[in-house]
Amino acid sequence: MTLKPLEITGFLFLNGLKNRVRRQLQRMRQPKHFFAMVAGLSYLWWIFFRRAQLSGPPSRLPAKALPLVEAALVAFAIIGIGGTWLFGSAKATLSFTEPEVQFLFPAPMTRAMLLQYRLSKLFLGTLGTALISSLFFGRFLTAHALFFILGSWIALFTITLHSAGATLTRASLIENGRFGLKRRWGTMAVALAVIGLLATWVVRVRQPAPPIADWSVANVSLWVTWVMAQRPLSWILWPIRCSIQLALAQDWGAFLRALPGGLAVAGLHYAWVISSHASFEEAAVEAAERRARLVDAWRSGQRGALTRRLGRRKRTPFALAGTGRPEVALLWKNLVAMFRGESHRALLVTLVLGAGIAAILLKQRVELLFSLGCLLMAFFVTLLGPDILRQDLRQDLSHMEILRSLPLSGRRVVLAELLAPGLALSGVEALLIIGSLAFSLDKPIPGLSPPACLAIALGLVLLLPALTFLNLLLRNAAVLLFPSWMAVDPHQTRGFEVMGQRLLTLAANLMLMLVAVLPAGIAGGLLFLVLWGSAGALAAVLASGLAAAVLLVELYFGLVVLGKLFDRFDVSV
Amino acid sequence: MSPIGPAPAVLQVAGLGKVYGDLRAVSNVSFAVRAGEVLGLVGPNGAGKTTTLRCLAGIIPPTQGSIAVIGRDLRQDPVAAKRALAFLPDEPKLFEYLTVQEHLNLIARLYGIADWRQRAEQILLELELTGKEQALPIELSRGMKQKLSIACGFLHDPQLIMLDEPLTGLDPLGIRRMKESLRQRAEAGAAIVLSSHLLPLVEELCHRILVIAGGKMIALGTLPEIRAQLVGAGAEGEGSLEDVFIRITASSSTTETR
Numbered sequence: 001m002t003l004k005p006l007e008i009t010g011f012l013f014l015n016g017l018k019n020r021v022r023r024q025l026q027r028m029r030q031p032k033h034f035f036a037m038v039a040g041l042s043y044l045w046w047i048f049f050r051r052a053q054l055s056g057p058p059s060r061l062p063a064k065a066l067p068l069v070e071a072a073l074v075a076f077a078i079i080g081i082g083g084t085w086l087f088g089s090a091k092a093t094l095s096f097t098e099p100e101v102q103f104l105f106p107a108p109m110t111r112a113m114l115l116q117y118r119l120s121k122l123f124l125g126t127l128g129t130a131l132i133s134s135l136f137f138g139r140f141l142t143a144h145a146l147f148f149i150l151g152s153w154i155a156l157f158t159i160t161l162h163s164a165g166a167t168l169t170r171a172s173l174i175e176n177g178r179f180g181l182k183r184r185w186g187t188m189a190v191a192l193a194v195i196g197l198l199a200t201w202v203v204r205v206r207q208p209a210p211p212i213a214d215w216s217v218a219n220v221s222l223w224v225t226w227v228m229a230q231r232p233l234s235w236i237l238w239p240i241r242c243s244i245q246l247a248l249a250q251d252w253g254a255f256l257r258a259l260p261g262g263l264a265v266a267g268l269h270y271a272w273v274i275s276s277h278a279s280f281e282e283a284a285v286e287a288a289e290r291r292a293r294l295v296d297a298w299r300s301g302q303r304g305a306l307t308r309r310l311g312r313r314k315r316t317p318f319a320l321a322g323t324g325r326p327e328v329a330l331l332w333k334n335l336v337a338m339f340r341g342e343s344h345r346a347l348l349v350t351l352v353l354g355a356g357i358a359a360i361l362l363k364q365r366v367e368l369l370f371s372l373g374c375l376l377m378a379f380f381v382t383l384l385g386p387d388i389l390r391q392d393l394r395q396d397l398s399h400m401e402i403l404r405s406l407p408l409s410g411r412r413v414v415l416a417e418l419l420a421p422g423l424a425l426s427g428v429e430a431l432l433i434i435g436s437l438a439f440s441l442d443k444p445i446p447g448l449s450p451p452a453c454l455a456i457a458l459g460l461v462l463l464l465p466a467l468t469f470l471n472l473l474l475r476n477a478a479v480l481l482f483p484s485w486m487a488v489d490p491h492q493t494r495g496f497e498v499m500g501q502r503l504l505t506l507a508a509n510l511m512l513m514l515v516a517v518l519p520a521g522i523a524g525g526l527l528f529l530v531l532w533g534s535a536g537a538l539a540a541v542l543a544s545g546l547a548a549a550v551l552l553v554e555l556y557f558g559l560v561v562l563g564k565l566f567d568r569f570d571v572s573v
Numbered sequence: 574m575s576p577i578g579p580a581p582a583v584l585q586v587a588g589l590g591k592v593y594g595d596l597r598a599v600s601n602v603s604f605a606v607r608a609g610e611v612l613g614l615v616g617p618n619g620a621g622k623t624t625t626l627r628c629l630a631g632i633i634p635p636t637q638g639s640i641a642v643i644g645r646d647l648r649q650d651p652v653a654a655k656r657a658l659a660f661l662p663d664e665p666k667l668f669e670y671l672t673v674q675e676h677l678n679l680i681a682r683l684y685g686i687a688d689w690r691q692r693a694e695q696i697l698l699e700l701e702l703t704g705k706e707q708a709l710p711i712e713l714s715r716g717m718k719q720k721l722s723i724a725c726g727f728l729h730d731p732q733l734i735m736l737d738e739p740l741t742g743l744d745p746l747g748i749r750r751m752k753e754s755l756r757q758r759a760e761a762g763a764a765i766v767l768s769s770h771l772l773p774l775v776e777e778l779c780h781r782i783l784v785i786a787g788g789k790m791i792a793l794g795t796l797p798e799i800r801a802q803l804v805g806a807g808a809e810g811e812g813s814l815e816d817v818f819i820r821i822t823a824s825s826s827t828t829e830t831r
Contacts, residue, residue: 320678322681323686332679336675341670398666399666401632401666405660407651408652409651571632572633
């Protein structure tokens with residue numbers, strides 16, 4: 001009996017889908033998964049499907065703009081193909097998963113059958129991409145979304161085949177040693193020659209582009225259509241255009257006219273890939289292992305560890321003595337993770353962008369805007385900073401077994417886990433507030449005297465760190481209450497449900513923050529009203545101090561509760 | 574291994590049980606491990622060995638029963654109890670962003686070890702990890718990761734060591750050194766609970782053996798004692814641990830099926 005690659009793909013796809021649906025339905029017996037799924041599906045319906053339709057009113061895009069869209073897509077395809085040839089992997093990498101490598105590579109299958117299997121998976125994958133693309137673009141580009149789905153499916157599959165073929169051809173050239181070490185130069189020289197010839201030809205065309213003054217959609221469209229129709233450019237572009245024209249077909253006639261060409265190009269590409277003699281197996285095994293390591297790194301919360309060049313070391317934030325409070329060890333560990341990972345870069349990029357905007361504003365002598373910008377940024381860090389710096393229980397969920405075996409009470413572990421992101425974000429907030437103050441003292445915010453600005457800044461320095469720690473506490477509470485909602489690896493994501501979980505978590509987090517802030521706000525507000533007449537600006541500092549104290553009390557009780565939850569946390573559930 | 578003399582119990586387990594929903598993973602397990610004793614935990618797949626070990630290490634809370642380490646109740650005084658124990662899982666769980674040395678530094682601070690550098694140097698030498706101090710886990714082989722996990726477990730010189738398949742991934746030399754290291758630690762007074770499917774290893778290292786199947790204790794004692802129990806049950810009084818294990822677990826599964 002001979003194994004048929006399409007049967008394997010179908011078997012794996014259908015059974016995978018069936019088991020996934022069955023598992024999803026089982027999960028939905030639990031209310032938390034059910035509501036997450038409902039929330040995810042509702043969101044998806046509201047954002048995408050409510051507006052999607054397979055047929056209906058004519059496309060919104062004017063017909064005269066279609067040649068421009070087609071030209072843009074052709075240009076994208078050329079850039080993509082050129083990139084594959086010029087900068088593609090030096091090895092023939094057709095990605096297989098580890099189970100595929102384990103079960104299919106030693107199976108009685110020929111090399112061509114393995115390729116057919118992989119290509120059939122790509123065929124299904126590109127259908128998914130085409131469906132998603134049609135949700136975004138289909139109804140704007142064609143009168144009938146079905147054309148767009150079928151056409152873009154064939155076009156995307158052809159481009160994917162071309163990419164695979166290019167990779168295999170490069171690998172074959174390397175294996176045969178025709179170009180040796182200079183293979184990249186050779187490929188680049190050929191590509192540059194083609195581009196040069198095309199450029200020369202475009203410059204010499206008899207009809208130049210219309211002057212900029214006449215750059216209407218109609219004029220540019222006419223010119224683009226004329227250029228693309230000229231030989232030999234039209235011959236060179238034909239294989240790309242016939243696939244793209246399928247996706248942009250406005251009626252059945254146009255679709256059926258483009259179909260034979262599109263199918264022929266796809267078929268030729270398929271034959272090219274299947275007939276390749278380059279060995280891909282070794283690179284595929286290597287890629288599967290790399291992918292498995294990536295999953296492991298995801299599980300450990302350290303995507304950055306893999307992207308970092310091996311051997312590159314950074315200093316630790318401080319030397320950790322062997323004795324002293326053990327919580328400091330977890331703070332130290334999480335700071336190391338923060339500075340060796342990628343997350344702090346997002347915060348740094350945001351701050352650098354902020355500084356750049358500030359520099360422009362200062363050059364324009366608008367200190368007031370800079371001052372207010374710093375304040376806004378400080379609030380942004382308080383609210384969203386905990387989403388960027390996640391070096392706490394969220395990162396350590398996959399290491400719960402280690403944390404649970406440590407000789408530390410739950411409360412101390414939870415406190416230690418909050419310290420690294422909490423202190424880092426508080427530091428950033430303090431710097432932003434100082435920056436805001438420095439410029440508001442020179443040119444005060446209208447209606448506020450310099451002492452008032454100073455009082456507000458002092459108040460915020462007290463208040464924002466307390467709010468940040470409370471925000472972190474709530475996010476870590478979610479880890480202990482709903483650990484199954486925390487994605488610790490890319491394979492754990494479950495589409496609509498995960499989307500729903502995130503929406504619900506965000507909403508619950510915002511609501512809880514509001515509830516938690518309310519007592520502090522009331523206490524601080526009342527004190528401010530009482531003292532405002534007698535203490536002046538100092539009232540703002542005292543009121544903020546009281547509000548921060550209330551938040552710290554809440555934080556303490558929150559730590560007690562989370563500590564108990566941690567002590568009862570069952571890593572096996 | 575020859576039996577050891579009377580010594581204080583480092584680990585005392587009474588009526589341990591763990592339930593997951595409708596599944597009773599571990600049921601009414603009771604035993605004690607004395608200082609210097611090596612107890613082998615054997616059983617078929619899904620018998621409840623790892624769940625038992627995780628309960629003993631304080632990683633998961635038991636549903637029933639009590640566990641005391643050096644006389645400290647794991648539920649009432651978990652910090653003192655955990656300070657005295659080390660748990661080495663079958664799959665090494667390491668922090669991907671910390672180097673070998675930083676792992677040891679972290680453990681040192683968590684357990685309050687002032688002279689950790691000297692101890693670490695000694696253990697790394699013993700486990701052949703010298704020269705790998707600055708390596709990240711991603712740069713280590715599976716066996717080296719296992720060794721690092723072992724080094725972290727041994728650094729605070731625990732009085733109770735629990736190991737789940739400790740030889741997975743180790744090369745023959747590593748296996749020999751590991752066995753020697755466990756023997757030395759037992760002789761120095763550590764109590765060891767070792768779970769493994771490698772029955773010759775269990776037979777070679779362990780003073781007593783606890784057989785569990787279906788979450789229940791099937792037999793507890795030295796190999797001759799367990800053989801004697803089988804003779805009482807009508808079986809022959811000879812054979813290796815493998816023979817004994819197969820007879821016990823087969824009769825246990827037959828009983829369960831009935």
